Amino acid sequence: MKRLFIAAGVFLATQATAETPVLTVYTYDSFVSDWGPGPAVEAAFEEVCDCDLQFVAAGDGASLLSRLRLEGERSKADVVLGLDTNLTAAARETGLFAPHGIEAELDVPRPEAWQDELFLPYDWGYFAFVHDRENLPQPPESLEELAESDVSIVIQDPRSSTPGLGLLLWVKAVHGERAEAIWEGLSDNIVTVTPGWSEAYGLFLEGEADMVLSYTTSPAYHRIAEEDDSKVAAIFPQHYMQIEVAGKLATSTQPELAEQFLSFMITDAFQSVIPTTNWMYPVVSPEGGLPDGFDAPLAADKALLFAPDEVPAQRDAALAEWLRALSK
Structure with a gap:
């Protein structure tokens, strides 16, 4: 009898587990790290969704899109979190995303560049080169000065990394037809090109380069989490913006949960953890x-951003220039 009771209990527990809906969210590696937003977001959302939120890490932001293209309609993702407005035009072309149906007043510069029925922003920032003020007390003050200097840098690959693509478009936005010449100047500054942000920033912290491509907000991590004010973002005349977005897949098996998650994403429970986890x-x-x-954010007149529908042409030209310059 006891054995039967135990078996029945196991059956009921298994049945309850099976009935708990699972929401699968593809995102980038740093989002789900122990120090990233993932753990806090997962706990907070599961308190209100009566579901099992499962994050799946897929490299850096640009790698997310590559994985989606590979999986197509077979993808097990319900939500993709971690694309940015430099990738949304290409993501739209896959035909894999469905409208989110959410209207909200969001505090993001250049609203004309992100209002989109398929993709909803959750954070934003400015790309910048970060350095240690003790090791580099007088950093370059522009992309051109950096290219003319002997300062060593680590950057990310624009084909797999959203910061890498951001830098590509930053150089293009500032220098236009001179972009290839700037890259030729930068080519001997580059120690290495990494697949993603985490690898690049790790090399910088290990002392492998004077500067690393990151964000103006990155030094806040060192100040707040480590009580270290030695890391500084070099401020140039203009900086390229990144607006990170999420979207739900049209093939989601949990469309209502996916919509609930996107709505949750712009509540205080989610937004309040972004500054000190995703920085x-x-x-x-x-x-x-x-x-x-x-x-505080940089002044609006320092903000650069191509509209999403302008990015593909700009990216293709800039990537060709980048590859030519770095192969010489």
């Missing part, structure tokens, strides 16, 4: 404001 600006101001030690 970016939230798209909805947290109830307590930005934490102490987190710099």
